[in-house]
Amino acid sequence: MTNQELRDRVRKEIIEEGKAIERRIEADGSLKDLKMPDDSFKDLMRRAEAQKQTKHRRGHVRKRVLLAVAVAAVLLVGGTLSATGARLFTPKVENRDEGDGLDITITNDNENFYVDVTEDEAYDEIEERLGIQALRLGYRPEGMELEKVFIDKDMGEALMEFYYGDKILTVYENKQYDNAGFSTIPDGEKIDTISAFFYENDIDVWKIDKGDGNVYYRAELTYGNAYYYISGALKLDEFENILSEIIFKNV
Amino acid sequence: MRNKMKLMAGVLSVTLAGGPLLPPAALTALAADTDMAGYHEYVTTEDEAIDHWYGVARGTYLKESTCGIKRDGTAKVAVSGTTTAHSICDSVKVAVYLDESSNGGSKFGTIGTYHFEETDTSSCHGSKSGISVTSGYHYRARGGHSVKKGSTTESTTTCSPTIKAS
Numbered sequence: 462m463t464n465q466e467l468r469d470r471v472r473k474e475i476i477e478e479g480k481a482i483e484r485r486i487e488a489d490g491s492l493k494d495l496k497m498p499d500d501s502f503k504d505l506m507r508r509a510e511a512q513k514q515t516k517h518r519r520g521h522v523r524k525r526v527l528l529a530v531a532v533a534a535v536l537l538v539g540g541t542l543s544a545t546g547a548r549l550f551t552p553k554v555e556n557r558d559e560g561d562g563l564d565i566t567i568t569n570d571n572e573n574f575y576v577d578v579t580e581d582e583a584y585d586e587i588e589e590r591l592g593i594q595a596l597r598l599g600y601r602p603e604g605m606e607l608e609k610v611f612i613d614k615d616m617g618e619a620l621m622e623f624y625y626g627d628k629i630l631t632v633y634e635n636k637q638y639d640n641a642g643f644s645t646i647p648d649g650e651k652i653d654t655i656s657a658f659f660y661e662n663d664i665d666v667w668k669i670d671k672g673d674g675n676v677y678y679r680a681e682l683t684y685g686n687a688y689y690y691i692s693g694a695l696k697l698d699e700f701e702n703i704l705s706e707i708i709f710k711n712v
Numbered sequence: 713m714r715n716k717m718k719l720m721a722g723v724l725s726v727t728l729a730g731g732p733l734l735p736p737a738a739l740t741a742l743a744a745d746t747d748m749a750g751y752h753e754y755v756t757t758e759d760e761a762i763d764h765w766y767g768v769a770r771g772t773y774l775k776e777s778t779c780g781i782k783r784d785g786t787a788k789v790a791v792s793g794t795t796t797a798h799s800i801c802d803s804v805k806v807a808v809y810l811d812e813s814s815n816g817g818s819k820f821g822t823i824g825t826y827h828f829e830e831t832d833t834s835s836c837h838g839s840k841s842g843i844s845v846t847s848g849y850h851y852r853a854r855g856g857h858s859v860k861k862g863s864t865t866e867s868t869t870t871c872s873p874t875i876k877a878s
Contacts, residue, residue: 597869599807599809599822599825599854599856599869600809600822600825601811601820601821601822602821602822603812603820603821603822603823604819604821605821606819658805658807658827658856659805659807659856659858659867661865702825706807706809706825706856708807708856708858708867708869709867710867710868710869711865711866711867711868712750712772712774712866712867712868
C-alpha cells in the first residue's frame with residue numbers, strides 16, 4: 462500500500478466513524494452542544510504523518526488512535542453514547558513500516574477495543590458496515606440479552622451473542638460476494654422444519670450432539686446477499702420460537 | 713380522570729425507514745443510504761402507547777405501520793397492530809409481540825406473540841384484548857410488518873412506548 466492509499470483509507474475510516482459518532486450524539490440530547498475543535502482533523506492527520514515518518518515502529522494502531530480521540534472526546538463528557546447494552550468489537554488495524562510503503566494488517570486479538578451499543582444500534586451497524594440486512598429477532602424470551610457484537614467489515618462477517626442464563630444464542634452473518642465461496646459442512650441430525658412468519662422459506666433445524674451428553678441446535682438460511690447461521694444450546698421449543706419470528710427490515 | 717396527551721415526534725430525518733425495536737430513547741438518526749424514508753410518531757396517554765410509522769417515499773408498497781398497547785382493565789392489556797400498503801398486495805402481514813419488564817423497563821422479554829395476515833388486500837389489522845398481565849410491571853408492544861407484491865417483500869418494525877399495568 463502506498464502512502465497516499467494509506468492516507469485515503471485512514472481518512473475514509475475517520476469520516477465513517479465520525480458519522481457513527483454523530484448519530485449517537487444526536488440520539489443523546491445532552492451531547493448536542495459538544496463540538497470537536499476545528500483543527501482536530503488536521504491535528505490528527507499531523508500526528509498520523511509524524512507517526513508514519515518513524516522508521517520500524519510498530520505502535521498502536523493509527524486508526525485506533527484516531528478513533529479513540531474522536532470517541533473519547535464524547536465519552537468523557539457524557540459517559541456512554543447509548544443506553545447500556547452490548548459491546549461492539551471491531552478488528553484492530555496495525556500498521557507496520559515496511560520501507561517505502563506501509564503494510565496494513567487487520568488482527569483480532571483480545572484487546573478491549575469496543576463501544577457500547579443497544580441491540581438496535583448493533584443491527585444498524587451490521588447493515589451499514591457490511592451492506593446486508595441484519596437478522597433481527599422478533600421474539601426474545603425473557604432474560605435473553607444481546608451481550609456482544611463482532612463486525613469484521615473486511616471479511617464481511619458479523620457475530621452476535623445473546624446471553625440467556627448460562628446459554629448463548631449465536632447469530633452469525635456473512636456477506637456473500639460473487640467472487641467468493643463459502644461452504645458449510647453439514648453436521649448433526651435434522652430434526653424439524655419450521656416456517657417463519659416473515660421469512661418465505663422453510664428453515665431446517667439441526668440437532669448436534671456435543672458428545673458430553675449435551676446438545677445444541679442450529680439452523681442456517683440465506684436472505685438477499687448474505688448467509689446466516691443461528692445456533693444455541695437452548696431448549697428446542699425456545700430455539701424454534703426464536704427462529705419462527707426472525708425478521709429482516711428492508712424499509 | 714384527566715388524560716394527559718403527550719405527542720412525541722420520533723427522530724426521523726433519515727432515509728432509513730421503519731424504526732428500532734427499542735423505545736424512542738434509543739432512536740438514532742441514520743445516514744441516508746436506503747431506498748425508503750419514513751418516520752415514527754409516538755403517542756402516549758395515561759392508558760395507551762402507540763407507535764405509528766409513516767412511509768414518505770413514493771414508488772414503494774409499504775405505506776404505514778402501527779402497533780399499540782393499552783390498559784384493558786385491572787392487570788389486563790390489549791395490543792394491536794396495523795400494516796397498510798399503497799396498493800393491493802398479494803399479502804399483508806402484521807405480528808405483534810407483547811414484551812414484559814419486571815424491572816421498570818430496563819429489560820424486556822416477550823410473553824405473547826400474535827400473528828395476523830390478509831391476502832389480496834391493502835391493509836391488515838389485528839388485535840388481542842384482555843391479556844392478563846402483572847400489575848405494576850411495564851409492558852410494550854413491538855410490531856413486525858410486511859407487504860408482498862409479486863417477488864418484492866417490504867418489511868419494517870415498530871415499537872410502542874412503555875406503559876405500566878394497573
